Amino acid sequence: MTSYEQFHELAQSRRSTRDFLTTPIAPELLDKVLSTGLTAPSWSNTRPFMIAIAQHEQRDRLSKALVDRLRDSAELPGMGGNPDFTHQNPYPEVLLQRSQRVGKGIYDTLQIDRTDSKARFNFLERNYEFFGAPTALFFFTHRGLDQFGTLDLGLYMQATMLAATANGLGTCAQGYLGNYPDIIRSEFDVSDDYALVCGMSIGYPSEHPINGWQAERLPLEELLIRPSNS
Numbered sequence: 384m385t386s387y388e389q390f391h392e393l394a395q396s397r398r399s400t401r402d403f404l405t406t407p408i409a410p411e412l413l414d415k416v417l418s419t420g421l422t423a424p425s426w427s428n429t430r431p432f433m434i435a436i437a438q439h440e441q442r443d444r445l446s447k448a449l450v451d452r453l454r455d456s457a458e459l460p461g462m463g464g465n466p467d468f469t470h471q472n473p474y475p476e477v478l479l480q481r482s483q484r485v486g487k488g489i490y491d492t493l494q495i496d497r498t499d500s501k502a503r504f505n506f507l508e509r510n511y512e513f514f515g516a517p518t519a520l521f522f523f524t525h526r527g528l529d530q531f532g533t534l535d536l537g538l539y540m541q542a543t544m545l546a547a548t549a550n551g552l553g554t555c556a557q558g559y560l561g562n563y564p565d566i567i568r569s570e571f572d573v574s575d576d577y578a579l580v581c582g583m584s585i586g587y588p589s590e591h592p593i594n595g596w597q598a599e600r601l602p603l604e605e606l607l608i609r610p611s612n613s
């Protein structure tokens with residue numbers, strides 16, 4: 384039986400990996416990790432999501448197509464993306480500040496100056512190179528379940544990321560990988576009933592300093608809603 388301390392240790396050691404070794408993941412290990420994700424609960428047990436796995440030549444083809452599209456549309460609003468899921472842009476003020484702190488932490492660690500747009504663009508490209516990972520996952524949810532589908536997907540993703548961590552693998556959930564659904568759809572046989580939400584790079588973490596940088600964890604206190612009469 385896993386103790387709370389063991390669980391806490393595992394949960395807190397999961398951190399987004401943004402630089403991977405090229406070492407491939409053994410197929411049975413990938414299958415095990417993705418299957419463990421299915422221990423997550425799901426709305427009426429519908430599992431309203433699907434997973435596309437890109438490896439080998441397909442991974443390389445997708446990466447090249449994504450980087451090319453990014454470069455071609457660098458001047459366009461939203462980098463020319465036409466994602467199935469969008470969000471308010473810029474973020475609402477309270478969320479914007481948190482997001483900016485992540486950006487600053489990453490750029491500082493990579494010694495990228497705020498004003499160095501070329502270096503910043505290179506980092507953006509790294510997202511579409513899956514940060515060097517040998518495997519990229521793309522997640523779709525059934526449009527019929529609306530936001531509850533994305534909720535279920537999030538639960539699945541976290542269970543999968545913890546299973547990966549427990550097996551020495553690193554992961555990075557990536558909203559960027561949802562930006563160009565047409566490119567992903569061209570490589571996979573996926574029904575129009577399913578919308579692309581995001582992706583995830585998965586593989587063995589390198590020793591790069593970016594993997595040592597740790598995003599802040601907000602104290603629970605900041606997220607608690609006060610009773611209206613206090």
Ligand SMILES: Cc1cc2nc3c(=O)[nH]c(=O)nc-3n(C[C@H](O)[C@H](O)[C@H](O)COP(=O)(O)O)c2cc1C
Pocket residue numbers: 397398399401485510555556557558559560581597598
């Ligand atoms: C749905 C989702 C999308 C994300 N998209 C990206 C992304 O496109 N690129 C990236 O570098 N990190 C991305 N992240 C990683 C977050 O920046 C990261 O989870 C957060 O800063 C907390 O750090 P931690 O994962 O190391 O605990 C994403 C995370 C989630 C959950």
